[in-house]
Amino acid sequence: MLREVLQYLEPYDPGLFPPDLAERYGIPVGRVVNLGSNESPYPPPKAVLEAVSQALRGANRYPDPSYPWLKEGLARYTGLPAECISVGGGANELLDTVSKVALNPYDKVVIPVPSYSIYLFLAMLRDASLELVSGRGKDFDLDLGRVLEASKGAKLVFLCTPNNPTGRAIPRKDILAILEDTEVLVAVDEAYCEFSGKSMAGEVENHENLVVVRTMSKFFGLAGLRVGYALASPKLAGALERARLPFNVSTAGEAAALAALDHLGHYRRLRARILKERERVRRAVAGMGLHVVPSEANFLLIELPEGMDSELLAGEGVVVRDAGGVLGLTNNYIRATVGRKRENERLLSALRACLERR
Ligand SMILES: Cc1ncc(COP(=O)(O)O)c(C=O)c1O
Helix, strand or coil, X not given: CCCHHHHCCCCCCCCCCHHHHHHHHCCCHHHCEEECCCCCCCCCCHHHHHHHHHHHCCCCCCCCCCCHHHHHHHHHHHCCCHHHEEEECCHHHHHHHHHHHHCCCCCEEEEEECCCCXXXXXXXXXXXXXXXXXXXXXXXXXXXXXXXXXXXXXXXXXXXXXXXXXXXXXXXXXXXXXXXXXXXEEEEECCCHHHHCCCCHHHXXXXXXXXXXXXXXXXXXXXXXXXXXXXXXXXXXXXXXXXXXXXXXCHHHXXXXXXXHCCHHXXXXXXXXXXHHHHHHHHHHHHCCCEECCCCCCEEEEECCCCCCHHHHHCCCEEEEECCCCCCCCCCXXXXXXXCHHHHHXXXXXXXXXXHHC
């Protein structure tokens, strides 16, 4: 009755959540520091909360399914016309819609690793054939030569920049080379682009085989409201709009996104704090003698000594993401989100305590 591929798929593993630590280690939830999911540590500003509250008064009605206001807001933010924009319930849904419009069974999908695990899941769900390309060196940078080679004859390549979990940005010239030297559809996941200040959005009108996927979950801190968008040529964005489900962004999500887009100054100030903290944490971790990958995002990939893993930090009440589910990484890697100063201090002292106990 069910498709065969479902035997091989596990539900997405988001890692530990604070209540898991409470249960496992008896640490009160309020004492747990959550640096596991690359979220913003800052709750939405008042204007966003008020916009959501106002929108909820009309929650008995469906939203306009073509989302003209949301697209207008995103058009102003990205500098692209609304016809180049498709919207969805988070970047994950857009990545799924891209797979939906692009992939037939057995089509080849190229995934550089380590990277965001959803790409593998989505490709498997479409019965695609997979080619994983390992990154180069200690920081797992994109191996352009091998990705170019693998992309010949492939249907879709997922590129994540800055890459989750390494935080490394893919050089623009490498993405252009893949766009120009192959016919593959290039899905560039820019979930963290506001932290790197680098984007391929300006190229979507020049390249019909480019789709840029973005989210309101990270820089704009709206992970719980599920809003994402894709930028592509009018032809490709139109296909995404036709293939997505109607009403896939909630009224509350749309209102929050619009209000957030009206308060860019606020989010830029928060970003400045996060970037400053990121560098402080990076230096402190490097000072402990650990390798920490130079990041252009709001998280850091840290290589722990062999035998150490995220569970030791969990025992100290600090949630980080372990490398367990990430292809191409061994278990002694952890990914830590940059939080508020006091949260980062808890991470650093937990790391020190674990290293001393070794
Ligand atoms: C690289 C990357 N893309 C997409 C997403 C999903 O974003 P959204 O919350 O918009 O579905 C994440 C979330 O962690 C991510 O790391």
